[in-house]
Amino acid sequence: MNAALPGHVLPAERRDLPADLLAALRQRFGERCSTATAVLAHHGRDESPYPVMPPDAVLYCESTDEVAFAVAQAVAHRVPVIPYGVGSSLEGHTLALQGGLCLDLTRMDRILRLDAEDLTVTVQPGVTRRRLNDEIRHSGLFFPIDPGADATLGGMTATRASGTNAVRYGTMRENVLALEVVVPHEADGARVLRTGTRARKSSAGYDLTRLFVGSEGTLGVVTEVTLKLHPLPEAVSAAVCHFATVDQAVQTTIRIIQHGIPIARCELLDAHAVRAVNRHDKLALRETPLLLMEFHGSPAGVQEQAAAVQALAMDEGGEDFDWATTPEDRTRLWTARHHAYFAALQMRPGCRAVTTDACVPISRLADCIGQTVQEADASGLPYFIVGHVGDGNFHVGYLIDPDRPEERERAEALNTALVRRALALEGTCSGEHGIGLHKMGFLREEAGDAALDLMRGIKRSLDPLGLMNPGKVFSSAPVPAPTSGGRRRPCR
Numbered sequence: 001m002n003a004a005l006p007g008h009v010l011p012a013e014r015r016d017l018p019a020d021l022l023a024a025l026r027q028r029f030g031e032r033c034s035t036a037t038a039v040l041a042h043h044g045r046d047e048s049p050y051p052v053m054p055p056d057a058v059l060y061c062e063s064t065d066e067v068a069f070a071v072a073q074a075v076a077h078r079v080p081v082i083p084y085g086v087g088s089s090l091e092g093h094t095l096a097l098q099g100g101l102c103l104d105l106t107r108m109d110r111i112l113r114l115d116a117e118d119l120t121v122t123v124q125p126g127v128t129r130r131r132l133n134d135e136i137r138h139s140g141l142f143f144p145i146d147p148g149a150d151a152t153l154g155g156m157t158a159t160r161a162s163g164t165n166a167v168r169y170g171t172m173r174e175n176v177l178a179l180e181v182v183v184p185h186e187a188d189g190a191r192v193l194r195t196g197t198r199a200r201k202s203s204a205g206y207d208l209t210r211l212f213v214g215s216e217g218t219l220g221v222v223t224e225v226t227l228k229l230h231p232l233p234e235a236v237s238a239a240v241c242h243f244a245t246v247d248q249a250v251q252t253t254i255r256i257i258q259h260g261i262p263i264a265r266c267e268l269l270d271a272h273a274v275r276a277v278n279r280h281d282k283l284a285l286r287e288t289p290l291l292l293m294e295f296h297g298s299p300a301g302v303q304e305q306a307a308a309v310q311a312l313a314m315d316e317g318g319e320d321f322d323w324a325t326t327p328e329d330r331t332r333l334w335t336a337r338h339h340a341y342f343a344a345l346q347m348r349p350g351c352r353a354v355t356t357d358a359c360v361p362i363s364r365l366a367d368c369i370g371q372t373v374q375e376a377d378a379s380g381l382p383y384f385i386v387g388h389v390g391d392g393n394f395h396v397g398y399l400i401d402p403d404r405p406e407e408r409e410r411a412e413a414l415n416t417a418l419v420r421r422a423l424a425l426e427g428t429c430s431g432e433h434g435i436g437l438h439k440m441g442f443l444r445e446e447a448g449d450a451a452l453d454l455m456r457g458i459k460r461s462l463d464p465l466g467l468m469n470p471g472k473v474f475s476s477a478p479v480p481a482p483t484s485g486g487r488r489r490p491c492r
Contacts, residue, residue, distance in 0.1 A: 014099040017056035021077040025059060025101075028069055032060040043102045046087045046094050047341075049352040049402070050437065053095040055082060055102035062107045064192060064223040067182045071221060072189025074101055080470050081184075083217040085125070085155030090355055091436025093159065093216055097471040103221060105154055111135055112224065120177060120198050122226045125154020141229040144169035147432065148338040154222045160214030162432035164337070167257075167390030168264040168296065169230060171432070176213050180224035183462055198226060211458070216434050217469035219462045233264075233296035237306055238324040238333055241313045246270055246289045246373055246385065250366045252316040253291065253389045257362050261308050265294035266390030270373075272347075273340050273384040280343030281336040286320060291389075292337055294330070337386070344384045344397055351382075351399040354411040358422035359393040359431030368425055369394060372418050379414055381407060393431035420445070435473045443474065 025033045034040075035057050044054030056079075061067045074081045080100030087094055096102060109126035116139040123132060128150045133142050145156060147163040155161075157179070162171040169175070178196030185191045196202070196209035212219060243249040249268055256263055268291060269277070275287045293309060295302045310321050324330045336343075345353060360368045369385070376383045376396065387394025396418060398411035419429045419442050429435075429442035444452055452474055459466075459474075 014056075014097075015079055017079055017099065017101075018077050021073055021079065022057060024073055025057060025070070029059055029066070032062075034058045034060075040102075043084055043087070043094070043104065044096055046089045046092060048090055048092040048095075048436070048438065049354055049400075049408075050092045050095055053097055054099075055096035056099045058084075058102045058104055060104045060107050064180065064182065067103060067105075067221050067223050068190040068192055070101060070103055071182050071184055074467055075184045075186065075189050075465065078465060078467070080467050081221070082469050083125075083154070083158065083221045085152035085158075086128070086150070088149035088151050089155070089159060089436065090357075090433050091430075091438045093434060093436040093469070093472060095437065097437075100467075100470075105221075105223075106152065108154075108223065114139060115198065116141060116229075118198060119229045119231075120226055121229055122178075122224060123153055124224060125152055125157070125222050127153050129153060129156065136229065137232075139229075140232050142232050143175070143227055144230055145172055145175055148341070153225050153227070157213055157222050157225050158215065158217050159434040160432070162388065162391075162393065164265045164267055164294075164334070164388055166388055166393075166432075167266055168262060173210060173213055175228045176209060176225060177228060178224075178226035179209055179212055179222055181212055181220040181222050183220035184465065184467055186464060192223075193220070196226065200228075214434065216436065216472050218459060218473050219468060221468075233302075235299040235302045236264075236294065236296055236330065237302050238265075238292070238294045238330045239306060239310070240285065240320070240322045240324070240333065241291050241293070241310075241318040242286050242320045243289045243291070243316070243318055245317075247366060247370055248317045249289045249291050250369050250389060252313045252318060254362055254365060255312045255316070256309055257390060259308065259312065261305055262297070263293060263305065263309065263390060264296040265292070266388075267292040267337055268385065268387040268389040268394065269337070269340065270385040272382070273344060273386050276343035276347050276384060277336040277340055280339050280346060281332070283332075283336055291318075292333060294334075340384070340386045341397065344399065347384075348382055348399045348401075350401070352402050353397040353399055354408070354415060355395055355397045355433070356415045356418055357393060357395045357431045357433045358418055358427055358429065359391070360422050360425045360427030362392045364425040364427065365389060365392050365394075368418075368421055368427070371421060372396060375414055375417060379410055381410060381414070388431070391431075392427070437472060440474055 040054035043058050044052045080098050082102045084102050084104045106126040108124035110124050113122040130150045144165040147161045160172050181193045295305045382399040400407040
């Protein structure tokens with residue numbers, strides 16, 4: 001299958017849901033087992049450009065025991081299982097290619113244990129990152145991983161999420177200490193595994209925790225997550241700096257990182273993205289490429305970092321270095337940044353976005369983005385660029401009319417060129433979105449057949465029946481072509 005051009009494949013075969021399985025689920029879950037058309041459709045879509053692919057039933061699980069029961073029933077009846085959070089993924093992770101059971105984990109939303117002295121917290125998978133930070137604020141701690149969407153922590157674990165703070169605090173890979181995971185088992189139906197501990201390091205055996213972090217629901221269902229927390233910084237300051245070109249902004253970023261300045265956030269918005277957030281959030285930012293930055297630390301440390309960055313930015317042609325020192329001003333700017341994706345969609349009503357998230361070594365960032373901008377400008381497609389450029393990660397969104405296949409193909413061709421450029425520069429096809437459906441071909445190009453064979457072997461050892469989120473990460477199963485996803489408005 002050519003994952004770079006998913007429109008060139010045929011629909012996948014669905015597995016039937018046996019009547020006796022549905023009866024057993026309804027007996028255990030009652031009204032929390034739903035086959036309503038609207039519920040199935042809601043759980044059969046995400047933010048990817050693929051059509052709705054609904055499951056056959058949705059179970060609203062409220063405990064690990066219920067997840068284990070559902071997985072055991074799925075094993076007994078040989079039907080797929082798809083874990084589900086809030087459906088904010090961009091690569092088709094939660095789509096039910098073969099039907100089956102969707103396990104909605106949003107009701108598993110308890111904060112189970114806060115250990116402020118050890119800077120750890122244990123949560124159920126349905127807790128969202130915003131709610132976690134709201135509820136632990138009194139402790140003087142916070143959880144820094146911020147992918148933009150108010151995603152669940154279970155979903156963020158499954159996709160190895162990243163975001164705006166990753167340049168300083170790392171990704172989910174660095175911040176997940178331990179997990180509870182339900183895995184399928186042919187003899188027992190399901191088993192509950194515990195991986196890792198609350199200790200900050202361990203040399204005990206294989207690192208199973210990080211095997212599940214980023215596994216995209218293809219190995220098991222995460223039911224508890226133990227996370228690292230960080231002290232709230234004593235002082236925080238944000239700044240916006242405008243540039244005449246994207247290249248100037250990227251060169252500034254490279255110099256910031258190479259000088260070792262411990263910047264907390266360093267985000268790029270091109271002129272198209274700035275125009276979109278101005279309209280969406282009613283801002284008055286100058287519509288040129290900009291860097292949105294944030295500094296954490298002591299008052300003196302923040303001042304020193306900011307002064308050093310301002311000097312570097314001015315050397316690269318930066319202008320209008322504006323400060324946002326109050327919480328309200330910072331929130332307004334970062335909220336606008338998080339809205340960039342949806343703000344861009346509103347610039348072309350009825351469109352869908354074909355997105356990518358390449359990541360390259362910081363020294364190669366200017367080359368990668370520069371060539372990408374040239375190709376995007378020449379394509380004639382509307383597009384926008386945003387990026388967590390402090391760690392070499394950036395996103396391009398091509399806004400396409402879903403009723404015009406030629407636009408889809410053009411966007412996919414641009415996407416393919418971008419990813420292959422990133423791979424040639426020793427980067428990766430996905431800095432944070434994951435593989436899902438869209439990037440399976442790119443994963444093969446990046447990792448090679450030997451590595452993929454090893455990954456498939458791990459998958460078979462944990463999921464020999466191929467029931468856990470089938471067709472994601474790597475698969476020979478065909479995938480339906482991306483379409484409008486049921487939108488009715490014309491694209492202008």
